[in-house]
Every structure is written in structure tokens, then in C-alpha cells.
Amino acid sequence: MTTALTIPEAAPGARILAFGDYRPARIVTNDDLALSVDTNDEWIRSRVGIVERRIAGDDEGIVELGVHAAGKALAGSGLAPSDIDLVILATCSAESPMPGHAAQVAHRLGIEAPGAFDLNAACAGFCYALATASAAVRAGSARNALVIGSEKMSQWIDWTDRSTCIIFADGAGAAVVTASETPGIGPVVWGSAGDKYDKIIIEDRNSFIRQEGQAVFRWATSAIAPIAIQACERAGVKPEELAAVVPHQANLRIIEAIARKVKASNAVVADDIVQSGNTSGASIPLALSRMIERGDVPSGAPALLVGFGAGLSYAAQVIQIP
Numbered sequence: 001m002t003t004a005l006t007i008p009e010a011a012p013g014a015r016i017l018a019f020g021d022y023r024p025a026r027i028v029t030n031d032d033l034a035l036s037v038d039t040n041d042e043w044i045r046s047r048v049g050i051v052e053r054r055i056a057g058d059d060e061g062i063v064e065l066g067v068h069a070a071g072k073a074l075a076g077s078g079l080a081p082s083d084i085d086l087v088i089l090a091t092c093s094a095e096s097p098m099p100g101h102a103a104q105v106a107h108r109l110g111i112e113a114p115g116a117f118d119l120n121a122a123c124a125g126f127c128y129a130l131a132t133a134s135a136a137v138r139a140g141s142a143r144n145a146l147v148i149g150s151e152k153m154s155q156w157i158d159w160t161d162r163s164t165c166i167i168f169a170d171g172a173g174a175a176v177v178t179a180s181e182t183p184g185i186g187p188v189v190w191g192s193a194g195d196k197y198d199k200i201i202i203e204d205r206n207s208f209i210r211q212e213g214q215a216v217f218r219w220a221t222s223a224i225a226p227i228a229i230q231a232c233e234r235a236g237v238k239p240e241e242l243a244a245v246v247p248h249q250a251n252l253r254i255i256e257a258i259a260r261k262v263k264a265s266n267a268v269v270a271d272d273i274v275q276s277g278n279t280s281g282a283s284i285p286l287a288l289s290r291m292i293e294r295g296d297v298p299s300g301a302p303a304l305l306v307g308f309g310a311g312l313s314y315a316a317q318v319i320q321i322p
Contacts, residue, residue, distance in 0.1 A: 079178075243297050
């Protein structure tokens with residue numbers, strides 16, 4: 001005997017209602033770093049494009065950073081905590097592997113009994129989490145989802161290692177996703193290059209992050225633009241129709257190389273790395289939230305999100321700016 005399952009009515013699409021961001025108060029400039037490592041402002045700017053970065057305080061962990069950003073996104077969405085039934089937190093810099101951080105963020109925001117889990121796709125994490133939330137909403141598994149990227153990279157940095165301490169930083173960004181009659185989050189194009197897993201790595205709990213910068217640079221500047229273009233094609237959006245291109249804020253030279261190859265001639269290209277550094281899975285929502293607040297991009301226009309990094313993992317999708 002076969003029994004048919006009852007499947008909830010699926011939503012035709014999902015869209016983002018609001019973004020939120022949080023940057024720790026402490027600013028570390030290039031000149032500050034030059035006091036402890038062999039570097040200088042010109043050297044850092046010319047290689048990675050960073051001028052300053054934010055570093056979290058001792059009392060600010062993944063949960064605290066995430067609460068600030070998610071609370072801001074929730075307030076901007078017009079929804080109440082009781083409306084949220086799924087929370088996904090993307091991070092690769094957790095202080096400990098257990099318990100997860102998503103449920104803790106939800107509890108502090110007054111969200112009761114949501115589905116909640118952490119996701120680690122490193123610098124592509126927010127795009128992975130956004131795609132997962134969109135799929136859950138469209139499938140009827142969730143009504144409204146809170147998607148967070150929260151990173152405290154500073155706790156995994158050797159501050160005497162010039163190759164990493166000049167790059168990474170802390171922060172969080174978030175978005176609220178809801179059902180929509182028309183799609184506002186395009187199909188994700190995602191994948192991985194696991195043969196290159198050791199190019200960006202933290203080997204164990206007693207290690208610091210290390211990366212092969214030139215190998216990552218070559219991979220990102222050659223492999224990622226085709227993924228971004230494919231995401232545009234799947235969303236039915238031409239590159240010249242994009243209002244914004246928001247790559248992971250890894251390195252200003254990488255960002256500019258990807259933007260050139262995508263040929264989004266009318267788009268504003270995110271350059272939040274200059275003031276915020278590389279915040280891994282938090283960098284895309286941090287950058288886009290700031291662009292929206294400054295009025296750099298119009299509501300309703302398409303934006304291309306492109307995440308890539310350790311794993312090596314990558315993901316891209318086109319969204320409609322809330």
C-alpha cells in the first residue's frame with residue numbers, strides 16, 4: 001500500500017526584505033600594523049587595497065556580532081521575531097564547534113523555536129546560506145528566514161604574520177528572506193575545488209589561518225568570473241542590467257578583475273574591503289548593506305552576489321535589492 005505525502009503549497013519565489021550590518025568599534029589602520037610587523041601603508045594598499053579594518057573586542061564573539069547585524073535586518077524588515085521560523089548562520093571562524101551559534105542568536109532576538117543551524121562554506125558562506133534559505137521558503141519549509149554571516153577572523157590570526165594579519169577582520173551582516181509572488185533571489189550557481197583545499201587553511205585548533213596568496217589570486221581571477229556570468233544567465237539578467245556587483249571582499253585587485261570580466265558596465269562595484277578588510281562569510285552582506293544605506297543602489301534593481309574562498313568553495317546568485 002502506498003500512501004501519498006501531503007506537501008505544503010510552495011511559494012513561486014523568495015525575496016530579501018532587508019539587510020543589516022555590524023562593524024566592531026575598534027579600527028586598526030595600516031600604520032597601526034606597521035608598528036608590529038614589517039609592512040607599511042603603501043605596501044598594503046598596493047597589494048590588497050585595504051586602508052583599515054575592524055577588530056572585535058574580547059566580549060564580542062560570533063553570537064554577539066550576529067545579534068547586532070540580525071537585529072538590524074529584522075527591524076528593517078518590518079517583521080516580528082515571532083514571524084521568523086528559520087535561522088541560518090554562516091561562519092568559518094567559530095570559537096568552538098559546539099553548540100551552534102544560530103540558535104543562540106535566535107534566542108537573544110526573541111525568536112522562539114526556529115529551525116537553526118550553522119553553515120561553513122567560508123567566504124562563500126553567505127551565498128550558500130542565502131540559497132538554502134530561499135529554497136526552504138520556496139518549498140514551504142519556512143515562512144520567513146534570517147540569514148547571517150558572522151565572523152571573528154582576528155582570533156585565528158597570527159599577528160606577526162604579514163601575509164594574513166593585514167587582510168582579515170571581524171564583522172557581521174544579515175538579511176531577512178520571505179516568500180514572494182515573483183522571484184527576488186535568482187538560482188544559485190555553486191561548486192567547489194576540493195583539490196585546492198589546502199590553499200586557505202586552519203589545520204587544527206592550535207593553528208592560525210594560512211594561505212597561499214598567489215595560488216588563491218590566480219584561481220579567483222580566472223575561475224570566478226565565469227561562475228558570476230552563469231548566475232546572471234540563470235536569472236535572466238544581462239550583466240549591463242546589473243545595478244551592483246558585490247563580490248566577496250577578499251582583495252581589491254581580485255574584486256576589480258572579476259568586475260572587469262563580468263562587464264557589468266552600469267553597476268556599482270562593492271569596495272567595502274578598503275574600510276572593513278576581509279571578513280570572510282560576512283563580507284557580502286556587510287558591503288551591500290552599506291551600499292543600500294548610502295543610497296548607492298536603487299531598491300528593486302538587480303545585484304550580483306559572488307562568494308569564493310576556502311574550500312575552495314564558490315557561489316553566485318542575482319538578487320533584487322530590497
